[in-house]
Amino acid sequence: MKTVDAVMDPVAVLHREAVEFTSALIRIDSTNTGDTATIGVGESECAELIRGWLAEVGYTGVWRERTPGRGNLVVRITGSDPAATALLVHAHTDVVPADATLWRVDPFAGEVNEGELWGRGAVDMKNMIGMLVAAIRSLAAEGWQPRRDIVLAFVADEEVEGADGMAFLVQQHPELFAGVTEAIGELGGFSIEGPAGRHYAIGIGEKGVAWATLRARGATGHGSLIPNASSAVARLTSALARIVAHEWPLADDPAMQMVITHLRSAVGADLEAATLERDIASLGPIARC
Ligand SMILES: [Zn+2]
Incomplete structure (x- = not known):
């Protein structure tokens, strides 16, 4: 060979x-x-x-x-x-x-x-x-x-x-x-289609992770009875639903400012920090990143 x-x-x-x-x-x-x-x-x-x-x-x-x-x-x-x-x-x-x-x-x-x-x-x-x-x-x-x-x-x-x-x-x-x-390593950013071709982003920050253990206390109930809104399970699930519904703010820090500046020139998008959450959808798949 x-x-x-x-x-x-x-x-x-x-x-x-x-x-x-x-x-x-x-x-x-x-x-x-x-x-x-x-x-x-x-x-x-x-x-x-x-x-x-x-x-x-x-x-x-x-x-x-x-x-x-x-x-x-x-x-x-x-x-x-x-x-x-x-x-x-x-x-x-x-x-x-x-x-x-x-x-x-x-x-x-x-x-x-x-x-x-x-x-x-x-x-x-x-x-x-x-x-x-x-x-x-x-x-x-x-x-x-x-x-x-x-x-x-x-x-x-x-x-x-x-x-x-x-x-x-x-x-x-x-x-x-x-x-x-x-x-x-394996990735920094996903490639982005722009007016001048495809752009390859470099990762400059990472999301963190915060683990939490939720404990709820409430009145006990029985499966044969009508649902008990003050049960521990009911309180826990409504707490989880509120976390899901929470609107997490975009970080307004130097890394995000740099991303906005470069996205503006890379894809020709009219992006501003104040309206980024509204406008980012126009960027397509990278919006969810
Ligand atoms: Zn991997």
């Missing part, structure tokens, strides 16, 4: 490998159910494949695993400038569950249908791993060396809480990320 590839167009090789690698990863069921009783060894199998593809072009990494079967692979490509900071490029090998009865194709077949590669993980995010590994191999074949160190991290357990993946690595093995000042 090597002699064939040597005379092939390098871009054709890059394309072929990106699809082949993504497909091979999809065929490994690395479902993260969040329950250790049902999580298999798919994440390690994915990381083993990636390790092999990178080793073929001379890149070896370190394997770190908190839980058997949930391996994490970190590869550092040394840059030419020791004074430069490092760039982290990270991707996760796990996927969310797929109910095959709801799919037109086998979610773990990784087959090309209608010119597109279908399967669980095809967009989140085995596709990025396939493209990244193919790109790194292509660059390696050209004798490339980056100026700054590039740290590639392929991690387990992103879809639930990261305890066996990134949290474990940064807490127990922070040395793997020495010198890293920037990181590229």
Whole structure:
């Protein structure tokens, strides 16, 4: 195969490998159910494949695993400038569950249908791993060396809480990320169609999360009697309904101001902070982001 590839167009090789690698990863069921009783060894199998593809072009990494079967692979490509900071490029090998009865194709077949590669993980995010590994191999074949160190991290357990993946690595093995000042992950923003073409946004902030436990007390009742409006269940459900109905305000902060400024020029939309909630619907699918 090597002699064939040597005379092939390098871009054709890059394309072929990106699809082949993504497909091979999809065929490994690395479902993260969040329950250790049902999580298999798919994440390690994915990381083993990636390790092999990178080793073929001379890149070896370190394997770190908190839980058997949930391996994490970190590869550092040394840059030419020791004074430069490092760039982290990270991707996760796990996927969310797929109910095959709801799919037109086998979610773990990784087959090309209608010119597109279908399967669980095809967009989140085995596709990025396939493209990244193919790109790194292509660059390696050209004798490339980056100026700054590039740290590639392929991690387990992103879809639930990261305890066996990134949290474990940064807490127990922070040395793997020495010198890293920037990181590229799975998404920053969705692409936006504008008057001058398609725009690719960069994420500059994240929503937070606040978990709450609601407890209600009320008068007890009985299923045979008419509903009791002062029961704990009734109070709890009406509290939940009020949370759903609440109109959450847009954050008026520097990040949002920057988004508005750039959206104005990128898509030619007439946006102002004061009327953003009304006008954002005109931007189409990105409005819900
Ligand atoms: Zn993801």
